[in-house]
Amino acid sequence: MSRLMFYIIVGLLMVVGIATSVQRHVQFEIPWLPGEQRQVWEIEAGINFTAQGGPVQVDLALPSHQAGYRVLTENTASSGYGLAYQADELGRTARWTIREAAGSQTLYYSVQMLVSDDARSPAQTPPDVVTTPWERPYDTAASQLIEQAWARSANNATFARELIRDINGERQEENARLLLSQENPAALVVRLLNQAGVQAREISGLLLEDGRRRQTLSSWIQVFDESGEEWAIFHPLTGEQGKPDNLLLWETGGRAVLEVQGGTNSRVTFSMMTHDQPASAAVRNHYSEDTLLNFSIHSLPLEEQALFQTILLIPIGALMVVFLRVLVGIKTSGTFMPVLIALAFIQTSLPTGLIGFLLIVAVGLIIRNYLSYLNLLLVARVSAVIITVIAIISIFTVLAYRMGLSAGLTITFFPMIILAWTIERMSILWEEEGPKQVLIQGGGSLITAILAYLAMNNPWVRHITFNFLGVQLILMALILLLGNYTGYRLLELRRFKPITDDEKPS
Incomplete structure (x- = not known):
């Protein structure tokens, strides 16, 4: 029963570790491999208006996460203005306010949008059907257009398509031209759709083209199906259904993109450019929105992130030690x-670390050999060795600096307490079992430290352990399985070599 519980625990660790890692990869698009690039659009909106000398309030609609794009960062430049971000069921807005302003004013808003195939639009609330009565003879023309398009349609989407083609396409007749004298094409289509009981609204989008400046938003028509849950986008002039890949929906609530109180001659223009950046940096900005299920080290300050990037490598070294010792x-x-020595190698580089480790241990053993003649107590002897190690490291560091060897300065990253205990153990081992065992265990420690260093310093391993905390559970499961192994070790098999030699035919 206890064995069954053991395997259940190991299985749960594996499943949870793999599931959380896959969830982070799918939901946050964290790549499995380091160095992957993602496309990011930088868009700047410039707001210009003329203030009238009194209080000013400026409201600008802002883009949100949507199909194909995700907001990374956003910034504003508005000297002297107060700023507040607001969000409701219709979308997000930025509001600038100032007590007094006069003359030409310019405000800037910039946003970085990550191109993301997995990004999804948030659920949108369908608009209310608003019907505005027509005056004669426009009411008759509107009714006839609605009846003709309705007869050729099967649902709300096809009705909208037929209506757009009747108004702007080759089938345009006198009724359409008459109504276009009262409304622009997009507003006219929405008004007729509402008159027919179809939930629809005019939205604004920005067509992304690299290096373009002073661009304006274009109008699109959003039409909801009969249930009010699904929606489709139509071009108001051609009637083409679907959202182009380079269309960024800027305002989807059906309200004004820019509203200025206390100013005149207001307008907003857009400039844009695209570039590629590492995927890990591109998705890092989402982590401020993480819940417990989306826990990430990236939410910590950079100094603590750097610390954890090293700490999270220790289980990899522990797995290497367990594998090399047990199997x-x-x-x-x-x-x-060996794991702590491997961490020091990461800080110093492998050649510098090896030389420093061998020098410190060699000199430490010589001094420890002298201390053994003093018959000191264990605590005092180890304390003396610790001070000796510190002195050795200090002397080597100063000598390296004097000789112009900057790499030697990193020798201070060695764990001094661990080195002191290592010297103490090797000295006792030398006295009890001779130099051969010292070479065997010392060499084994060095080989294990080098292999652990190679595993821990691998770019893919560093990327995986830092970005996918579920890997720690997988490592725990593997270590538990290795700890359950009771068979022969590989180096023990040589004991059976004489038997196999005797069984060979002469």
Whole structure:
């Protein structure tokens, strides 16, 4: 029963670790491999108006997460103005306010949009059907247009398509031309759709083209189906259904894009450009919205992120130690001392770390050998070794600096307490079992530290452990499985070599 519970725990760790990692990859688009690039659009909206010398309030509709695009960052430049972001069921807006302003005014809003195939539009509330009565003879023309398009349609989407073609297409007749004298094409289509009981509204979008300046928004028509849950977008002039890949929906609530109180001659223009940036940097800005299910180290300050980037590598080193000790049979001086030495190698680089480690241990053993003649107590002896290690590291660092070897300065990253205990253990081992065992365990520790360093310093491993915390659960499951192994180690198989030699035919 206990064995069954053990495998259930291991299985749960595996499943949860894999599931959380896949969830982060799918939901947040964190790549499995480092170095992947993502396309990002930088869009700047410039608002110009003439203030009349009194209080001013400016409202600008803002884009939101939507199909194909996701908001990364947004900034404003508005000297002297107060700023507040607001959101409701119709969308997001930025509101600038100032107590007194006069003359020409310019405000800027910039946003970075990540091109994302997995991004989805939020649920939208269908607009109310608003019917505005027509005066004669426009009422008759509107009724005839609605009847003709309705007869050729099967649902709200096809009705909207036929209506647009009747108004702006080759089938345009006198009725359409008469009504176009009262409304622009997009507003006319929406008005006729509402008159027929169809939920529809005019929305604004920006066609993205790299390097374009002083662009304006274009009008599109959003039509909801009979249930009010699904919607489709139509071009108000051609009647083409569907959202172009380069169309960024800027305002989808059916309200004005720009409203200025206390100013005249207001307008907003857009400039845009695109560039590629690493995927990890592109998605990092989402983490401020994370819930507990979307927990991420990226929500911490950068200093703490750098610390955890190293800490999260330790389980990889622990897995290497368990594998080499349990399956291979390598002996080490101390259980997880090689992991800490491997961490020091990451900071110093492997060649510098190896040289520094060998020098410190060699000199430390010589000094420790002298201390053994003083018959000190264990605590005092280890304390003396710690001070000796600190002195050795200090001397080597100063000498490296004097000789112009800047790499030698990183030797201070070695764990001094661990080195002191390593020297103490090796010295005792030398006295009890001889130099051969010192070389075996010291060499095993060094080999294990090098292999752990190679595993921990791999760019893919660093990327996976830092961005997918579920990997820690997978590593835990693997270590538990290795800890359950009771068979022969690989290095122990050589004991059976004489038997196999005897069984060979002569």
